[in-house]
Amino acid sequence: MKRKLVIWLTWSGVLWGAAGLCAVFFFQPKLQSAFIPGSTTRGHHQIENDCQVCHTPWMSVKTDACNQCHEEDLKKHRDTHPMSKFTDPRNADRLQTIAADECVTCHQEHRPEITHAMGVTQPDDFCIHCHQDVGTDRPTHAGLPFTGCNASGCHNYHDNTALYEAFIDKRKNDPANNRRQQVVTRAPRPEPKTPTVPGVFPEDTDPQVLHDWQASAHARAGVSCAECHQEGGDVAKPWIQRPGMDSCARCHEGPVKGFKTGLHGMRVAAGLSPMTPAQARIPMLASAAHSELTCNSCHAPHAYDTRKAAAESCQSCHDDTHTRAYAASPHAKLWAAEISGVGKPGTGVSCATCHLPRTSRFDENDEKIVSVEHNQNANLRPNDKMIRTVCLDCHGMPMVLDALADRALIDRNFDGPPSVHVESIDLILKRKALKAQSK
Numbered sequence: 310m311k312r313k314l315v316i317w318l319t320w321s322g323v324l325w326g327a328a329g330l331c332a333v334f335f336f337q338p339k340l341q342s343a344f345i346p347g348s349t350t351r352g353h354h355q356i357e358n359d360c361q362v363c364h365t366p367w368m369s370v371k372t373d374a375c376n377q378c379h380e381e382d383l384k385k386h387r388d389t390h391p392m393s394k395f396t397d398p399r400n401a402d403r404l405q406t407i408a409a410d411e412c413v414t415c416h417q418e419h420r421p422e423i424t425h426a427m428g429v430t431q432p433d434d435f436c437i438h439c440h441q442d443v444g445t446d447r448p449t450h451a452g453l454p455f456t457g458c459n460a461s462g463c464h465n466y467h468d469n470t471a472l473y474e475a476f477i478d479k480r481k482n483d484p485a486n487n488r489r490q491q492v493v494t495r496a497p498r499p500e501p502k503t504p505t506v507p508g509v510f511p512e513d514t515d516p517q518v519l520h521d522w523q524a525s526a527h528a529r530a531g532v533s534c535a536e537c538h539q540e541g542g543d544v545a546k547p548w549i550q551r552p553g554m555d556s557c558a559r560c561h562e563g564p565v566k567g568f569k570t571g572l573h574g575m576r577v578a579a580g581l582s583p584m585t586p587a588q589a590r591i592p593m594l595a596s597a598a599h600s601e602l603t604c605n606s607c608h609a610p611h612a613y614d615t616r617k618a619a620a621e622s623c624q625s626c627h628d629d630t631h632t633r634a635y636a637a638s639p640h641a642k643l644w645a646a647e648i649s650g651v652g653k654p655g656t657g658v659s660c661a662t663c664h665l666p667r668t669s670r671f672d673e674n675d676e677k678i679v680s681v682e683h684n685q686n687a688n689l690r691p692n693d694k695m696i697r698t699v700c701l702d703c704h705g706m707p708m709v710l711d712a713l714a715d716r717a718l719i720d721r722n723f724d725g726p727p728s729v730h731v732e733s734i735d736l737i738l739k740r741k742a743l744k745a746q747s748k
């Protein structure tokens with residue numbers, strides 16, 4: 310009887326101890342980070358201490374965890390190899406050599422020694438597992454190395470919206486520059502509402518604030534001080550001296566959502582403190598090290614000058630070769646011309662033209678709505694995502710396919726013609742010639 314009690318007490322002690330350790334482990338990010346097996350990829354390093362966004366309590370990773378952040382985007386870009394392709398029994402044989410029905414088969418974490426670009430942890434030639442017959446099915450591909458399938462401008466595993474054959478074929482003879490070199494323009498600023506009333510505000514307010522607000526699109530659209538400084542714009546509520554992002558979200562849902570989806574806002578989205586340049590993995594100016602990334606980083610409050618936001622603001626934090634090279638590029642000259650009024654609206658190319666591009670859609674009244682994509686990672690990688698969203702407004706397909714495959718040209722921020730050539734168009738022409746021959 311006594312022995313049983315001792316055993317029972319020992320076991321319960323062990324179990325309680327284990328439960329306690331687990332609890333400490335899951336509620337103490339600092340402790341958890343000690344268990345990280347290796348450096349986390351560039352896409353996730355900002356949230357790496359938030360183990361539970363990816364891991365189950367038993368430390369495994371479910372595809373659902375990845376889907377909560379990536380599913381919508383992969384769907385939007387018509388993923389060429391969606392999970393559903395591999396849960397289809399007809400393709401079951403394809404999974405015998407590579408378990409493509411799980412994200413972690415190709416995207417492990419904390420393994421820098423095997424991590425390639427875009428968080429891929431498979432060897433460069435992994436397409437061979439399922440496409441070993443491509444050389445016989447497509448004579449133009451005979452003898453091509455499998456390490457080159459997803460080279461820039463050829464194919465992607467997920468997003469081929471700018472690279473499928475019919476799309477390239479239609480544009481294969483385009484000249485380097487379009488006749489109309491212009492991106493879509495934003496609606497003219499709203500007509501001033503008269504009289505523009507700021508409403509009630511603290512007496513000791515810096516006159517500059519009032520001055521900036523008066524000249525802004527907000528004043529013109531009748532957005533008073535209270536709209537941002539008092540909850541819900543309700544003048545009966547207390548004055549908030551420094552309104553946060555929530556106040557903007559009430560009227561600008563799109564920009565807030567976009568901001569939170571990319572590397573600028575992913576920490577805010579996770580409920581952590583905002584990102585700062587000091588925590589970045591890419592080169593940043595020391596002078597900006599501790600400035601927190603919020604809407605105000607690009608839009609000085611009250612002035613909200615979108616031109617400053619489009620290039621000047623970026624250059625006050627970013628400090629990589631590509632960013633530094635921008636000022637001397639032909640694109641920067643076009644942008645300088647546009648903001649000085651010499652160039653027509655939409656003909657300049659700022660950082661934002663490429664990284665926070667404008668998108669247009671028609672609302673229920675058939676009115677054109679132009680908005681700005683605030684997720685600067687949405688078209689960043691693979692970089693051919695920029696072809697449709699940006700480059701084709703001004704350039705032809707053959708030139709931009711080559712330009713985006715030219716790493717050195719990207720580093721010099723597109724200061725001249727590309728010196729790399731992608732063979733996609735040549736292969737299409739070759740296939741047509743072979744077809745004609747066999748007829």
Ligand code: HEC
Binds near residue numbers: 346357416418
């Ligand atoms: C962005 C998602 C993500 C976050 C955040 C994350 N992990 Fe992971 N972790 C993964 C993935 C993916 C794997 C690989 C799983 C596999 O291969 O099945 C992994 C693997 C592991 C492994 C197993 C390594 C091995 O070799 O088997 C450990 C241990 C681990 N993570 C610990 C942590 C800890 C501790 C944290 C938080 C401090 C954390 N992870 C945060 C995604 C993440």
Ligand code: HEC
Binds near residue numbers: 363570572
């Ligand atoms: C909390 C949201 C979140 C979760 C969970 C998450 N990711 Fe991400 N992931 C991001 C963000 C944000 C980025 C960076 C922006 C981008 O590149 O789109 C990113 C980037 C990536 C990239 C591209 C990296 C690069 O260098 O371009 C891959 C691949 C990726 N994630 C796969 C996964 C996989 C696989 C999982 C599940 C283990 C996962 N993600 C879980 C938000 C998330």
Ligand code: HEC
Binds near residue numbers: 429690
């Ligand atoms: C069989 C391998 C494989 C599997 C499985 C896989 N990926 Fe990928 N993934 C890649 C490759 C290769 C790239 C590099 C870019 C490309 O070729 O599309 C990539 C790139 C990405 C990117 C960044 C580029 C982009 O187009 O957004 C994200 C995000 C991503 N994968 C998420 C996922 C998620 C989420 C899953 C699971 C639902 C998944 N991947 C499953 C191979 C894979």
Ligand code: HEC
Binds near residue numbers: 389409
């Ligand atoms: C796990 C198996 C598997 C892997 C690995 C794989 N694919 Fe596929 N791929 C498929 C299947 C299944 C299809 C559907 C057509 C078919 O049956 O061939 C397909 C179709 C395609 C298509 C044609 C898409 C279309 O709609 O016309 C391209 C292009 C492609 N894959 C490229 C690649 C590239 C590039 C890689 C490597 C980065 C790769 N695939 C890796 C299974 C795979």
Ligand code: HEC
Binds near residue numbers: 510533535538553611
């Ligand atoms: C579109 C939203 C918006 C409107 C409209 C607005 N503000 Fe602000 N205001 C902000 C934000 C955001 C901050 C916080 C800036 C920061 O955190 O640095 C701020 C900060 C302030 C501050 C504190 C500045 C400081 O340096 O301490 C004062 C005072 C102020 N606003 C007064 C006003 C007055 C007066 C009006 C009307 C004439 C007004 N605001 C209209 C968003 C707005």
Ligand code: HEC
Binds near residue numbers: 498499536560
């Ligand atoms: C009560 C609604 C409301 C709130 C709250 C609000 N805005 Fe606005 N905002 C507008 C309207 C209306 C416009 C003018 C029409 C347009 O450009 O969409 C505008 C325009 C803008 C513009 C474009 C300016 C230009 O010159 O084209 C920016 C940038 C902006 N807002 C940022 C913010 C930020 C940041 C916050 C939070 C601090 C905020 N807004 C809060 C309603 C609001």
Ligand code: HEC
Binds near residue numbers: 558565566603615
């Ligand atoms: C990285 C810099 C950057 C950050 C951070 C940023 N913006 Fe912007 N935003 C811009 C630029 C650049 C434009 C104008 C681009 C153009 O004219 O094409 C813009 C335009 C806008 C517009 C007018 C266009 C539209 O889509 O309605 C609004 C509103 C806006 N921003 C709100 C916000 C809010 C709210 C936040 C915070 C969640 C925010 N921005 C964060 C750079 C930024």
Ligand code: HEC
Binds near residue numbers: 585589600607620660
């Ligand atoms: C307050 C400083 C700050 C401002 C202003 C700013 N950024 Fe950033 N940016 C960052 C930080 C920090 C990161 C995250 C880097 C990391 O995670 O390593 C980042 C990430 C990025 C990335 C993704 C890089 C990658 O490798 O995935 C791009 C692209 C980018 N910013 C472009 C811009 C553009 C364009 C502007 C202006 C419209 C801008 N940024 C304004 C600080 C800033």
Ligand code: HEC
Binds near residue numbers: 633722723
């Ligand atoms: C003509 C389009 C274009 C312009 C203009 C442009 N970029 Fe880029 N940017 C790109 C492309 C393409 C990439 C490469 C994406 C890849 O392949 O990784 C890139 C990459 C980046 C990166 C990621 C760098 C890294 O190390 O991962 C940052 C940050 C960035 N750009 C910021 C800026 C800033 C800031 C400006 C303005 C001073 C700017 N860009 C102007 C097209 C452009």
Ligand code: HEC
Binds near residue numbers: 643662727
């Ligand atoms: C608003 C229009 C516009 C957009 C958008 C644009 N460009 Fe340009 N780009 C130009 C103009 C105009 C020139 C100068 C052409 C010339 O002098 O022949 C130029 C020059 C270039 C050059 C140098 C060409 C040379 O022969 O010197 C390259 C490379 C280039 N752009 C690539 C790109 C890429 C890649 C993108 C998309 C990420 C892009 N551009 C987006 C208008 C644009």
